[in-house]
Amino acid sequence: MLTLLVDRFFFMITAHGVVFALLMSGVCVAFSRETNQRICILNLSSEEYIGRIFYNKFNDSVITASAFKSDNYISLKCRTTRIEYIQNGHPDTGFLVFESELLKWCSSLQIDNVNAKAVTFCAQHSIYKVFELRNYSMLYSISGTDVQGIKTSYISRGLMMLIYTDARRHAPLKFHSIEDGCVLKSFSYPLHHTRVNFIELFHEKVLVKQENENLQILDVLTSELIEVNRTKSMVLIMFFYKAHLDDLWLGQNAGSIKISSILIGKCLAKINARNTSVIKECKCSGRRCNLSKPIKGTKIKSTLEDALKNITSIFYDEERGEIYTGQRLGLVHVWSK
Template sequence: MEVGRRISASPRPCSGRRVVAKKRRGGSDGFVNSVKKLQRREISSKRDRAFGMSNSQERFRNMHLVEQYDTHDPKGHSSAILPFLMKRTKVIEIVSARDIVFALAHSGVCAAFSREKNERICFMNVSPDEVIRSLFYNKNNDSLITVSVYASDNFSSLKCRSTRIEWVDRTEYIRRGQPEAGFSLFESESLKWPGFVEFDDVNGKVLTYSAQDSIYKVFDLKNYTMLYSISDKHVQEIKISPGIMLLIYNRLSSHVPLKILSIEDGTVLKDFNHLLHRNKKVDFIEQFNEKLLVKQENENLQILDVRNAELMEVSRTDFITPSAFIFLYENQLFLTFRNRLVSVWNFRGELVTAFEDHLLWHPDCNTNNIYITSDQDLIISYCKADSDDHWSEGNAGSIHVSNILTGKCLAKINPSNGGPKVDDTEGNTGSSRKLSNSSLVRSTVAEALEDVTALFYDEDRNEIYTGNRHGLVHVWSN
C-alpha cells in the first residue's frame, strides 16, 4: 500500500495519495499504509520462481466468502453525533493489524472488527463531532493512528491520535473497545488547509506542513520526536524516497531548482537545477532513489541519474503521462496507471510488463482498490469481469491476483468460484445446506463483488478484505 501517505487539510476527503511498496526489514510488520504485512520471498530469475508462482496460485485458488461486517450502526452512536455520521456510506479504506480489521466509511465513521471473535469491537470515533479522514498502522509501536477533523473547528484542521492495539500497562485499548485511551500527536502543529501530514513507513518518519508559517517538520515515527524543520517559502513540493527527500522549488522560466536532503537529519546532499522547456507545464517530477523522473506536457519523459547527471529520454509516444505511480523499491521498477490499465517499467524507460486480463474497475486509479504484496511479486486488484464470463452482466466485478513480472493472472475471485463452502455432514441438500463459517454473511457473492470501494490483503492471515458502497466489509479466505 504503502509507503508515503499524505493527508491534506482540504475541506473535502483526501483522494490523492502516493503509495510505495516496500519490503519488511525484519520483525513483525503490520500493514504498510495501505499497509503491507510482509512475507520474505525474493522475485528474480531464481530457480525457485516457478515454485513461487505455483505457491501463489495455491494461496488464492480456493478463496471464498466467509464473513461479513457492517460499519453502519446508528443505534451504536450517541444521539449527539453529527447527523451525516449516522448515514450508511461506502467504505473508503481498510486496514488490518494483528487480527483486527479497521474499516473507514466515507461519512467519517471508523469501525474495528475482531477476526478472532467475528464481532465489531468498537467505533474509533471518540468524539460526537469527530470525522475520521484516514488511518495509518504504525508497526513501530503497534498502534493505529487516526487523522480527523472536527465540527467544533469547522472541519478546518487535521488532528492526529495514536491508540495502542496490544497490551500497555495491562490494558488493551482497542481490543477492549477503549479508543478514547489514545493520545494526541503533533498538537503544536497547525495543520490547516493547505497543510498536511504524511506518514512515511519506508523511512520511519512523519512529515508535517504548517501552511500559516510555511514550515515543514520531520518527526520520528517510533516516538514522535521532532528531528528537524525546513523553513523555506519557495519550496513548492517535497517527495520522499528511501533515505532522501527531494525538495522541488518554485519553477523559474527555464529551470526548476531542486535539492536532495538526507531524510535522517536534513543535510543537503545535492543542490542543482533541472532545465525545462519554456512555456510547457510540468506534468510531474518524481524521485526514485538516484533517479529523477521529469515529464512536461507533450514532451519526452526524462530520466536523470542525479549522481552523474546522465540523462535518458523516453519518447512521449511510448510513455504517456499516467494518473498515478507505484514504486517497487526492491525490484527497481515502477507501475503506472492510466485509463484502467496497469503497466510495469524499468528505469531505462523500457516497458517490462503489460498485464493480461487486468482492466481495473475504477477509472480514477483508486489505490484503495489495489494491493501490492510485500515481496512486490503480486498485485491484487478489483477489476472488470471478462466479457466472456457468463456472470459478467450487471455490476459485479472480480478480484484478480496477477504476477507483476510476467503479467500473468494467477487467480480470480468471482461469483462463479467465490461462494461460501457448504457443510453436507447432516445430509442436507439444495438451498437448505448449512453454510460453514458464514453465520454473518447476508450478501450473495455477486452482491459482495458489486461496486467494491476498498480492498486490503492480510498476508499473515492470507485473507482479502473488501468494502463496498453499502458500508459492508466482506472477508475472503480459504
C-alpha cells in the same frame, strides 16, 4: 469469505486481529477478526470526524487524523492509541501527536512503516517535516515550494521521492535519503500527456502511468526502464495504490479480483463469482453504530457475485494473508485462502 455490514465504506486497515473500518460519515469502527464482532468506535465524540487512520507497527498503535465541529472541521488533530487498549474497548486512552504542526484539510500526513518515519505537510507554510515513528520526534524539514507531491517507499528502506511542478512536459524528481534528507539523485521524467494517472515509488522503482500509455517502471539505481502493456497494468497495483480503484475493476456488476506481478503484469491469482457462502453480519448506520455492545452475529446469505459488486476500497493484510474489500453499500468482505 466473511462479511461485516457497516455504513458507506471509505478505507480500512488491520492490525493484530483488529479490522478498522473508516466510514464515509467519518466514523471509525474496530472489529475483532477472531469473533467477527464490533469492539468499539474510535470517535471520542459525535463532533469528531476521522479523516484517515494509520497503523504504527513500531509501538503497536493506530494514528487517527481528525477534524472537529467546534473548529468548523478545518484543523486536523492526530491521536495515537495502542492496539491493546482498543482490543479492550478503551479507545479514549490515547494521546495527541504532531501537536506542533499546523495541519489543515489541505495539509497531509504519510506514515512509512518500513522506514519508521512520518511525513507531515503544512500547506500554510509550504513545508514538509519528517518525524521518527518510535517516539514522534522531529528529524528535519524540507521546503515544499514548487513541490507537487512527496512519496516514501513502503517496501524498501531509505528512499523518499519529491515530485516538482514544471510548466513543460516534464516531471522533475528528486530522491532523498529519508534518514537525513540529503539529495541522492535527481532527474526530469518526460511526460507525453497532460493527464498523469499516477507517479509512485515502489521499492527503488518509479512507476509512471500516463493516460492511454503503457505503465513504465524506472529503476532509480540503474536507470533501467521496463514497460508493461496497458491492458494488463490496470489490474496489478491493487495492494499499494488505493487511489485509482476504478482502474482495477473490469465491470460495474460482478467483477473479479486479479493479483498480478508488479514487474511483468502476469496474473498470479484471481477471485471469480462462482460460489455461495454463509456470512455474518453486524449492523451499523449513520454517524454512530446502532450497537451499544457487541452482539452475536446473525446469519445471512450472500453470494460471491454480490461481494464483487461496487468495490470502493481494497486492503491486503500481510500478517494473515487476507484480502479485505469494502463496498458502496457498506459491506466489508474478507477473502481467505
